Amino acid sequence: MTDSTYDVIVVGARCAGSPLAMLLARHGYRTLLVDRATFPSDTVSTHVVHPPGAAALRRWGLLDQVTATGCPPVGRYSFDFGPVTLAGAPGTSDSPYAYAPRRTHLDKILLDAAGAAGAEIREDFVVEEVLADDGRVTGIRGAGGVTERSRVVVGADGRNSIVAKTVGAAAYEEVPPLTVGYYSYWSNLPTDTFEAYSRPGRGWAVCPTNDDRTLVIGGWPHAELAAHRDHVEETLMEMFASAPSFLERIRGATREERLVGSSVPNYFRVPFGPGWALVGDAGYSRDFITAQGITDAFLDAEELARALDEALSGRAPYAEALGDYQARRDARAMPVYRMTLGIASLQPPDEQMAQLVSGIAGKQPAMDAFARLNSGATSPAEFFAPENVGRLLAS
Ligand SMILES: Cc1cc2nc3c(=O)[nH]c(=O)nc-3n(C[C@H](O)[C@H](O)[C@H](O)COP(=O)(O)OP(=O)(O)OC[C@H]3O[C@@H](n4cnc5c(N)ncnc54)[C@H](O)[C@@H]3O)c2cc1C
Structure with missing residues (x-):
């Protein structure tokens, strides 16, 4: 590998990029973390962090900062299928709780932790070009022409990753968007439970978050996107009517923010090649119905940090270490991916x-x-x- 200013440049500083930069900097690698956003800032996503994601935050020494924002621990999940409701504890003795911190809080905590570990951070930095020499990625060019070089450039830049596009990262197990979801925040809708409701062709979930507000996200098949686009709230309320006690609760509550809608494609991408790697949604995206993306991004970041440490320290050849990263990611994520696609079809259980x-x-x-x-x-x-x-x- 050639001489560079940085060992690793990480493009994207949210749930995947900031933890990766933090872990690499803690290992002593010269790490540059850039994002076109400034922080704190929100992003289009709800934010349930399941107990395995909370366990990662604890391993990194960040869980106390997350709970200090006032987002309540959630130790009970309920699944209302209409005739039957299952309710149980989602965690283990090591990590009993889920949390749903607003992304304004969570992403800022992660970014600051990367900075505290020694990563150099540049916000408001738009990567316009990924540089390559002889088939190997060597750096980035930002708006205004500023150029930075590194031994590895990591795309933690989400689904529309410029890194993935530039290198032509091959996709596999691709499935087009299955659902469309709309979410917002309500006051006076108290709950201490992550509540999920499943009906044929419909589903919604409810979770407490910061500031005594409750997140509600509901959705329907992507094929119905156009049919309901102009009357989303009415469609949500019609859906809620299939759970009369929930309908009564939400009728007595107040929506405090606008409704935000989204749908996402489902895919895996080959997450590495000469001088580049992908982490988080840049490398693997799944329907949000199972709320796994943030936890996946955390676990991916840990795996990739381990692999890059092996490669950059010379303990293992690059292709072997990064191939191992892909194999571990896919072994962990693929069964959950397939389960997610099944749930996102919104069909009644077989x-x-x-x-x-x-x-x-x-x-x-x-x-x-x-x-x-x-x-x-x-x-x-x-x-x-x-x-x-x-x-x-x-x-
Ligand atoms: C509606 C919805 C609900 C969801 N709900 C949940 C949930 O409850 N729980 C859960 O775990 N997951 C959920 N997810 C999934 C979750 O949001 C993602 O999996 C997760 O945010 C991925 O994090 P990331 O860091 O990989 O990417 P992102 O959060 O997309 O971050 C990418 C960053 O890269 C930056 N960037 C991109 N391009 C450039 C560039 N050219 N130059 C500089 N910077 C750039 C962006 O500004 C951005 O900050 C949901 C997703 C959606 C859409």
Whole structure:
């Protein structure tokens, strides 16, 4: 690798980029972290961080800062399927709670932690070009022509990643957007639970966040995007009417912010090549219905930091270390990805799933296990293993 000002330039400073820059800087690597945004700032995303994501924040020494913002711990998930509701604890003894910190708080905490670890930070920095020499990425050019060089450039720059586009990162397991979701924040809608409601062709979720507000996100199939675009709130209220007690609660509450809508494509991208790597949504995007993106970004950042440390220190060849990163990412994320695509189809549960749901209703250990499946604390392979299902039904 050639002489460069930086070991690593990270493009994008939110849930994937800032933790990666922090971890690399903690290892002593010269790290530049750039983002076109300034912080604190919001982004189009809800922000449920499941217990495995909270565990990463704790490992990094940042969970106390997150809880100090006043976002409440969430130790109970409920899944209302209409005739049956399953409610259980989503975490483990090490990490019992989920949190839903506003991104204005969370992303700023992550950015400041990268700076405190020694990463150089440039906000309001638009990367206009990714530079390459002889097939190897070597740096970036920002607006105004400023050029920076590094041994590796990491795209933590989200779904429209300029790094992924420039290198032509190949996509696999691609599926077009399945749902469209709209969210906002309500006051006077108290809950201490992450509530998920599932109806044929419809779904919504409710979670407490900062400032005594409650996040509500609801959605329908992407194919219905145009049909409801001009009357989103009415469509949401019609959907809420299928859960009368929730309808009554939200009718007594006040929406405090505008409704924001989004839909996302589903894909994996090859996350590395000569002089470049991808992390977070730049490398892997899935429907938001299972709220896994932030936790995935955190776990990816840890894996990539480990791989880059191996490669940059010379302990392992670059292609081997980064190939290992891709293999670990895919092994962890693919089963959850497939489960997410299934849930995002918004179809009623098939007969086997319907039997499982009604068979475990009211059995607390089994409902806890179901909550852990949905929080990502337990893998689908472990949960759906026939002997485990048998145990849960008998519990
Ligand atoms: C509606 C919705 C709801 C969601 N709800 C949840 C949820 O509840 N829980 C959950 O875990 N996940 C959720 N997600 C997913 C989650 O938002 C993402 O997975 C996560 O934010 C990805 O983080 P990231 O750092 O990879 O990318 P991003 O958050 O997209 O950050 C990319 C950064 O790169 C910067 N950037 C991009 N291009 C450039 C450039 N050329 N130059 C400089 N900077 C650049 C951007 O400014 C941005 O700050 C949701 C997503 C959506 C759309």
